[in-house]
Amino acid sequence: MKNFAVILAVDEKMGLGKGNALPWRLSRDMQRFREVTIPAAEGKLNAVVMGRRTWESLPAKFRPLPGRINVVLSAQTGLALPDGVSRAGSLDEALVLLTARADVADIFIIGGGVVFAEAVQHPACNKIYLTRIAGDFSCDVFFAPLSADFKLLRSSEEFKENSLSFQFQDFERL
Template identity: 45%
Template structure:
């Protein structure tokens, strides 16, 4: 099934530090929530994340509401709330999302390890990339992507907490 990546990167492609987001950008959080929650009537979207990203979410905001949450982990006994699905690979997670007839769009929402797999997947349709114009001393990074993807849209500059950022949509160059 086709899916999208959603990610925010700094100028070094940094995405995280100490298993947390390196910046506080409420406008980007709002964008993420709207994008991943907006589905056709009677449907909901799926969000697929690595185990460490799941653990990094504040307990009050997980599972992400109104979305099918799927966590990827090789630990077959990893404990999750009843309504959250566990998959042992990205491929399996995509299959679980596809098997749910109520799922509209599917988003891979991080972190670094799962992006590494997702970016090479032929079913990857779009990258929703928030480009943050700063350097945040990150310890986790998004893969190099520029040769394989083209920009199809770019928002006006946003400013928040003295940080400038833009919302970019990329599509793969490869022919399907």
């Protein structure tokens, strides 16, 4: 089974979202999300795997996320999804199906809270791309404290946008 990376943004309380939406809007962070998840080996596409609630939180005009193979995790076998978007009934099912596809380059787990919690415990998770945003956004979904298995590889400079400060950090599993 292929390894995968997790990509997420958190506030200072490790908050991820509120009311099934992102409580911030940072174009530089969205740019980083595209820069990390889109570029793929020639002739292939990367895959993004997300929970059903995160899929539903994406504005209709942004889904499926373009230039990437979209997979939605859900136990609902009858879940209606557009052509080209796959459902998987478990994280392992998604990883097996994507590993078997010759047209898939890298796999990214893109949320939300339920899926991140399982993903970072998974032995095939070898990288975390984290955006740390200063401030408390009264979130209702949280990320667990990062396990000591993950070592900080690099931190970016601090960015500022809409009076918010944030920083990108890359972690790798030891």
